[in-house]
Each structure stands twice: as structure tokens, then as C-alpha cells.
Amino acid sequence: MDPITALLQTDEQAGARASVLPLRVGMLAAMCFAVLVGWSEADAKYESEESSHTPEPVHALRANAASLQKWQESRFGLFIHWGPVSLKGTEIGWSRGREIPVAEYDNLYKRFDPEKFDAHEWVSIAKEAGTKYIVITSKHHDGFCIWDSKYTDYDITSTPFRRDVLKELADECHRQGIQFNTYHSIIDWYHPDYLPRGSGDDRPTDDADFERYVAYLKNQLREIITGYGPLGVMWFDGEWESHWSPERGWDLYRYVRGLQPDILINNRVGKGRMGMRGMTKTDQEYAGDFGTPEQEIGRFNRDTPWETCMTICRQWAFKPNDQMKSLKECLHTLVRVAGGDGNLLFNVGPMPDGRIEPRQVERLREMGTWLKDYGQTVYATRGGPFKPGPWGGSTCKGNRIYVHVLDWQGETLQLPPIDRKVVRGTLLTGGTVELKRTEEGIAVNVPERYRRDIDTIVALELDGPAFEIAPVAVASPWAGLEEGTHAGEATK
Ligand code: H79
Numbered sequence: 001m002d003p004i005t006a007l008l009q010t011d012e013q014a015g016a017r018a019s020v021l022p023l024r025v026g027m028l029a030a031m032c033f034a035v036l037v038g039w040s041e042a043d044a045k046y047e048s049e050e051s052s053h054t055p056e057p058v059h060a061l062r063a064n065a066a067s068l069q070k071w072q073e074s075r076f077g078l079f080i081h082w083g084p085v086s087l088k089g090t091e092i093g094w095s096r097g098r099e100i101p102v103a104e105y106d107n108l109y110k111r112f113d114p115e116k117f118d119a120h121e122w123v124s125i126a127k128e129a130g131t132k133y134i135v136i137t138s139k140h141h142d143g144f145c146i147w148d149s150k151y152t153d154y155d156i157t158s159t160p161f162r163r164d165v166l167k168e169l170a171d172e173c174h175r176q177g178i179q180f181n182t183y184h185s186i187i188d189w190y191h192p193d194y195l196p197r198g199s200g201d202d203r204p205t206d207d208a209d210f211e212r213y214v215a216y217l218k219n220q221l222r223e224i225i226t227g228y229g230p231l232g233v234m235w236f237d238g239e240w241e242s243h244w245s246p247e248r249g250w251d252l253y254r255y256v257r258g259l260q261p262d263i264l265i266n267n268r269v270g271k272g273r274m275g276m277r278g279m280t281k282t283d284q285e286y287a288g289d290f291g292t293p294e295q296e297i298g299r300f301n302r303d304t305p306w307e308t309c310m311t312i313c314r315q316w317a318f319k320p321n322d323q324m325k326s327l328k329e330c331l332h333t334l335v336r337v338a339g340g341d342g343n344l345l346f347n348v349g350p351m352p353d354g355r356i357e358p359r360q361v362e363r364l365r366e367m368g369t370w371l372k373d374y375g376q377t378v379y380a381t382r383g384g385p386f387k388p389g390p391w392g393g394s395t396c397k398g399n400r401i402y403v404h405v406l407d408w409q410g411e412t413l414q415l416p417p418i419d420r421k422v423v424r425g426t427l428l429t430g431g432t433v434e435l436k437r438t439e440e441g442i443a444v445n446v447p448e449r450y451r452r453d454i455d456t457i458v459a460l461e462l463d464g465p466a467f468e469i470a471p472v473a474v475a476s477p478w479a480g481l482e483e484g485t486h487a488g489e490a491t492k
Contacts (some may be wrong), residue, residue, distance in 0.1 A: 061254060063289040071232060073380040074132030074179065074462055075338055076371075079309055079347035080122075081137050081183075081316040083161070084108035086352040092317035093141030096189055097200025106154075106190060109144055113160040117354030119172035125356060126178055127444050129364035130371035132379075133179035135235050135345060140183075141198070143190025147228065151219050154190055170228040179232040182224055186252075186268075187238030191216065204246040210243050218255055218391050220327055225259045227264055236269040246286060248272045253287035264289045266307070279304060290338055293342075297333060300340040300387045300471065307343035308333075314362055318349035324359060327366045328454050331358075334367070334378065335404045335455060339393020341383025370454070374428060375401035377457055385469040386415060392455070397468035402428070403444065403458040408451055416472045417441040426463040433458050440475070 085092045087108050088100055096105040126134050139145050145155035147166035166182070173180035189198030193213035195205060206403055225231060234256050239249065249270025256265055265288060267273050272286025278293035279301065280286050291298065291306035298306045309334060313322035325333075330346070335345040346366070350356045371378065379401065388394075391413065392406035405413055422423035422442060425435040431450025436443040444458055460466075 012221055050222045050249060050290040052343055061257055063264050065345060067232070067262045067264055067387060068289065068305060069177075071133075072343065073381050075343050075381075076129075076131050076133060076309075076334060077133040077179075077181075077343065077345045078126040078129060078131040079135050079183070079345045080167075081140065081347060081349045083137065083140060083142065083146060083317070084112035084352075085142065085144075086318040086350065087111060089319045090317070091315055091319075092137065092349070093185070093187070093189070096142050097198050102198070102200050105142065109154065109159050111160070112352070113163070114165075114350075114352060114354030117161070117163070117165060117168075117350075119165075119168040120176075121431060122169065122350075122356065123172045123176045123178055123403055125361050125364060128368045129176070129346075130368040130375060131346070132195070133181055134169070135181040135183050135233065136166070136169060138182040138184050139188070139220070139240055141185045141189055143188040143194075145220070147224065149220055149223060151216055151223070152191075164193040166224070166228055180228070181231050181233040181235060182228070183235040183237060184221065184224070185238040186217065186236055186244055187241055188213065188217070193330050196241060201221075214248065214252075218252070221252075221256060222259055225256065229263075231260065231263055233264045234269075235264065235266050239268045239271060239273065244271065246284075249287040255358055263481055266290055266292050268292055278308075279306060290343075297336045298340050298342045300383060302341045302471065305343075306341075307345050308337050309345040309347065311347045312351075312363060313349070316347055316349055318351050318357070324363065327370075329364060329369055331454055334407050335406060336388050336393050338378045338381060338395050339383050339388040339404060374455070374457060377404065377428065377459075382467050384471040385418060385466060387471050389472045389474050391474060396469075399464060401460040401462065401466045403460060405444075405446070405451070405456040405458065406454075408446075408456075411445065413444040413446075413474075415436075415444060415474060418462075418472065420462040420464050420466070420469060422460050424461055426459045426461075428457040428459050429455065435460075 019287025081092050083092055085095065085105065085108060088095065090099045096102060134401070138147060139418065143154060145152060147155065148157045148164045149155045156163065172182045189201060190192040191213055192203070193209050193216065195208050195210050197203060197205060221234065225234070253265055253269045256263060267280045267286065267290060270287035272280040273287060273292065274281055276294045276296060278298065279291035280288055289305065291304055293306060293308045295310055298307065298308050312330065313319065313324045315322050334344050348356050349358050377395055381397045383393070383395060385396060385401065386394040386403065390407055391409055392404045395402045403415070422435060425433050427433045427446065427450055429452045431447065434445040436445070446456055446458070450456070
């Protein structure tokens with residue numbers, strides 16, 4: 001039996017056990033607890049439905065190659081951070097016990113009534129923006145669940161709105177043919193068994209049982225994957241807190257992969273992430289299929305898949321009059337990410353009435369309009385061979401290199417020599433380009449009148465596959481920071 005079949009069988013068996021045994025054991029345990037501790041029926045939801053099983057070897061757990069390729073080819077996704085906190089306009093999760101007292105934050109759901117929520121509208125916006133997938137916060141660090149969970153009452157069905165937002169969105173994504181994915185934080189500052197406690201939370205910790213929390217976490221993940229899937233990605237977060245460990249990361253990775261073998265899982269499931277830069281440490285093997293730079297553009301990397309997550313404004317969750325990025329900043333971010341061979345997960349925080357802010361929708365649509373014209377230089381391309389720099393970046397597909405010049409730093413863009421003949425050069429953005437083969441490589445000259453403010457795209461037709469060319473940096477004065485560029489620096 002090959003290891004993957006073995007893994008599946010093990011999990012199926014575990015699943016079968018979970019559906020029969022825990023009903024009895026769980027109920028019995030819950031009844032005992034109810035007598036001993038005076039728990040309510042709702043509390044019994046925290047009981048584990050898990051059965052332990054022997055861990056499978058790591059090599060059996062690699063991401064499905066076809067899923068990974070499809071995900072990479074889609075290049076551009078829409079991130080959505082939403083919850084009752086949008087009523088306050090402060091940051092999701094983080095403002096609990098900071099800007100908003102815990103008691104107030106934890107009761108916001110009682111007023112959450114996003115009457116204008118329309119899944120069809122959201123998915124249409126995502127499609128018009130040119131995004132190929134949506135990742136939405138099923139649960140952020142604050143523990144609130146935007147779906148109908150049988151394991152907690154701190155969920156959408158307890159709000160005046162009552163509708164299962166996650167279900168409506170998942171169904172609509174499946175209908176409109178856009179990949180549906182969830183963000184699920186490992187942190188849960190609301191749950192009595194989660195440790196450590198969040199800021200400003202003075203509940204005692206004596207009775208907290210982290211193992212019981214992990215069972216709750218797994219139960220909810222199973223609920224999402226089996227009830228709202230198939231998912232493209234399970235996007236974890238909050239792995240940095242003290243009770244999470246590399247072993248717990250592997251265990252959770254294995255668990256989720258077992259529930260849906262072709263699912264992708266980000267590197268925040270484990271403990272290998274290098275801070276906000278997001279790539280996975282190499283001192284040992286860590287769980288996770290791709291790196292997750294946050295609020296910064298990842299460095300050029302063709303070896304490990306990665307996805308930059310970044311906000312369209314400054315806050316992840318809705319904030320009135322939050323500072324929004326210009327169209328130029330948005331598109332430069334997308335192009336620099338694609339040029340580094342990464343994906344972009346671009347975030348909006350919908351309003352408490354259920355709508356995405358009109359000016360953000362407008363910005364997304366503008367990106368979509370640009371992508372209608374030039375999407376061929378982004379989707380299903382690979383980054384390089386010219387490594388990104390302040391001047392711009394390049395992508396490639398087949399025998400073509402797309403050179404995106406974002407910032408002209410002189411008359412002529414001097415590209416280094418490559419091991420292929422350039423058969424033809426065209427300006428996709430209109431006008432004519434002059435190419436000259438010189439000792440230093442390829443001199444690209446675009447008259448001032450044909451240089452575009454946002455992106456001047458030169459397509460180089462080669463005499464063979466572009467991806468085979470070894471990545472090479474563009475020399476000074478165009479080089480500058482050849483490594484990753486920070487969000488704030490992207491358009492300076
Ligand atoms: O979901 C989004 C963020 O809420 C989450 N990850 C992305 C995808 C995230 N969790 N933690 N962080 C991001 C790092 C946050 C750091 C800070 Fe703070 C939060 C800086 C300011 C607020 C905590 C509070 C640290 C300093 C003050």
C-alpha cells in the first residue's frame with residue numbers, strides 16, 4: 001500500500017470511529033461533566049470527537065502537485081476579513097482587550113446584523129477584480145465563527161442576522177466557479193480552553209485544557225471542510241503563540257490533509273514561518289505548503305511557492321476612511337509579486353451592513369479592467385527570468401518574457417544577456433519599442449510618449465522556453481534593492 005493510501009485509510013477509519021464512538025463516549029463524558037461542573041448542553045459542544053491515530057510519515061503528506069500548480073497559476077486572490085468587530089471599525093482580533101474592552105468586544109455579535117450582505121454581489125466583485133479565489137475569515141483570533149457551528153454558540157446563528165454567511169459564500173463561489181477557501185486562526189482568545197489568554201482578559205486559567213481546545217479546533221475544521229468544501233486552501237494563522245509547537249503543526253497538517261487530500265495548507269499551520277517575511281525556515285522540516293509574507297512583497301523565489309497577503313487599505317478589518325492604496329500601488333504590488341514568482345492575496349474588510357465599501361469595489365474593478373487587457377502577463381506565468389527591482393519585474397510563459405517597467409530610471413532599460421535569442425519585441429501597452437543587442441545584453445528603448453504611468457509592458461519573443469533561463473538581476477542604475485521590496489516602498 002502506498003503511503004498516501006495508507007494515510008487516507010487511517011483517516012477514514014478515524015472518521016468512522018469519530019462518527020459512532022464519540023456520540024456515546026462524548027455524551028457520557030458530557031453528562032458526567034454536566035453533573036460535576038454544572039456545564040450546560042452548549043458547553044458539551046466542546047467535547048472531543050477525536051480519536052488518536054498513529055502519525056503518518058512526512059513524505060506521505062506533500063501537497064498535491066496539480067492543486068499547487070492550479071493555485072500558482074491563478075496568481076491573484078481576494079482576502080476577506082469580516083466579523084462583528086466591523087461595527088467598531090477597529091482591527092479584527094487585535095482590538096479585543098486593547099481598543100475595545102473584552103466584555104464589550106465579546107458582545108458585539110448581539111448587534112451584528114449585516115442586512116445588505118449578498119454573496120452573489122461579493123463573488124461578482126471578486127470576479128470583476130480578476131481574482132481567481134477567495135479566502136474568508138471563518139474565525140479570527142477573537143474566536144467568533146461566521147458559520148453555523150454545532151460546537152459553539154459564539155457563531156453567526158446567535159446574531160440578529162442568523163444567516164450562515166460562510167455557506168452562502170461557499171455556495172456562490174462554487175456556482176460562479178471561483179475557488180473558495182477559509183482563513184482559520186489557531187488563536188482563539190474567546191475559548192475558555194485556549195491559552196495563553198488574550199490582552200485584557202482576566203479569566204482564570206486553572207481549568208483551561210489546551211488539548212480540549214485542539215479537539216474543538218479539529219472538530220470545527222472538519223465541519224468546514226466537509227460542509228463547505230471542497231476548499232482550495234486552509235489558511236491558518238496565529239501559530240506564534242506559546243502553546244503551539246512544530247509537532248502540533250504537523251498533527252494539524254496531517255489531520256486537514258486527511259480530510260481533503262488535495263487541499264493546500266499554508267506554512268502558518270506549523271512553527272516554521274520567518275516573521276512577517278513569511279517564508280519557511282530551513283533548519284528543520286516544518287509543516288506547510290507555501291510561504292506567507294504579510295504586508296510585504298516576497299523576495300524572488302521559484303523554489304518554494306509563496307503568497308503575499310496585503311491590505312487594500314491599512315487595516316485588515318473595516319475602518320471608516322481608512323487610507324486606501326492608489327490604483328498604481330495596487331497594480332505595482334500585483335506585478336512585483338508575480339515577478340517574484342508569488343501569488344497576491346489582496347484584502348478587503350467589508351462594512352457592518354454587509355457591503356464592501358464602494359470605493360474599494362471601484363478600486364478592485366479598476367484592477368480587473370487592467371487585468372482584462374494584460375492578464376496574460378500575470379495569470380499562469382512564472383516570475384523571472386529578470387529578477388524584480390525598483391524598475392519593475394518580469395514574468396514568463398512559453399517562449400515569451402513579459403518585462404514590466406514600473407519606474408523608468410533613464411532612457412534605456414539595460415537588461416542583462418540571456419541564453420536565448422530574442423526574435424521579436426512588442427509593446428503590449430501600445431507604441432513601438434527598440435531593442436538593441438549590446439555587449440551588456442539587451443538595451444530596451446521606449447520613447448517617452450509610449451511609457452505608461454502605471455506599467456509599460458514589453459513582450460520579448462524568444463527562440464525557446466523562457467522559464468529555462470536562469471534568473472538574473474538587472475544591473476545598476478536599475479538594480480537598487482534587488483531583494484524583496486516593502487509595501488511602503490513599492491511606489492516611491
Ligand atoms: O489576519 C491578518 C492579521 O490580523 C493577522 N495576520 C493577517 C493575515 C495578524 N496577526 N498578527 N499579526 C497580524 C501581527 C500583528 C501585529 C500587530 Fe500589534 C497588531 C501590530 C499592531 C497590532 C500586537 C498589538 C502587536 C502590537 C500591538
